[in-house]
Amino acid sequence: METNTGVFDVLYSARSMRRLHPDPVPEEILVKLVDAGIRGPSAANAQNWHFVIVQDRKVIRRMAEPWRKGIGFFVDNAFRAPAKPGEDFDQRRRTLRSVMHLADHFEELPAAICVCVERDRYAEQLARRPSVAFSAIRHFGLLGTFKMGLRAKRRREQELWATAYTATENVLLAARALGLGAVMTVPMVLAPPGTYERILGLPRNVLLAAVIPVGFPLGKFGAVSRPSVESVISWDRHGGRRS
Template sequence: MDIYEGLYTTRMMRRLRPDPVPLETQARILDAAVRAPNGGNTQRWHFLAVDDPELIAAFAQLFRRARALEYEKFQTGTGPMVATAPGADAAAHVATMRRMKGSGDYLADHFEEIPLLLFVFAIDDLGGANIYPAIWSALLAARAEGVGGVMTMVLRNFEDEVNGLLGVPVEEGWKMSAMLTLGYPLGNWGVAANRHPVQEVSSRNHWGKPFGLEVPQPLWPPQDAVSA
């Protein structure tokens, strides 16, 4: 797969088939993840794969409770989902959150069918600087294998329960960064169309100064659509 195809078409897949992800495929995904850049090559990460149906069912209950908490925050005007980009239309943001909730509801309702959970842990991660490149590498590698997924942090609402279920040695400093739900998607891969164009979110040399080029539509697949 061309690297740009991977970059442009890797998106959050919340509707997954229950088919198991072969161990060899999981190994290729994680082998790509551990090649990611990290400060000082300290590799302070741990990836915990969960495919035990009983454990997945336990996490399903926690996941639904955690999502309910996040949407309660949203309804009361608090929590990370409330924030919009500067100048963004508030009504449009609410509509987007409603659409996301719809696909998220499917994931929550069918959580027990997810074939693979991947919990990612780190030590002293400086706000994610070391672990998020590895997570993105895992998602790109999964895309190359035809595996879709979602990165979520809602289970951090129940961090103690997660650590207990997985036997995490928290006394050593390990802390959950995120959880990935992985499986073969029911939907189709595609380029995200709902993105602000480059020139609207980029500057050159000084904040607010023109980037210098307009990109009216995605540049992959290749096209002669860039204008000065």
């Protein structure tokens, strides 16, 4: 089997980097990261990504305030939460320290790539046409169609986020390949709804999925620490083992 060791080296060492140098990252490199992002798949091949690359100091400063509040709230609770069975508490402490470092130095960030996905209103309207319902009944029966209808909104949302997050991972891996530090973050979950969307001027049909701070790393790239692969695999059904 042909193996691209370069890809595997990147995958196994793409740690979250939150300690970033304030030196600017050239614009063409930031564009290259986004270009790698959109090499990823998209649900129904909608290719409905949008990326806001933030370099403007004013915008970064506006993001810094809610960011610090959100991290203050998160860190308070994350430090207090009891250790899970088998959890390495020192590891948690190290992660929290790097999370706090990023929050404390947010104003110095050279750039952040905000990964967004656009709702496709036209496709949503098409999905509501009666002919789609008739076709569903033909394939899945009345009860199946009814149950699918109940979940339809959630399924569409899942597709949107999935499109954004596959692109996000590509951006992270491309950053690692180019020797840049980056980290996937979702600051929106630690702020009142609309906070970052307003700062970034997003229209209502554009959803913010992730913010990726990017810069030259202050820390070292090292192996990502994960459980053994065997511990996360079942065979043929959940819990199934290889005899």
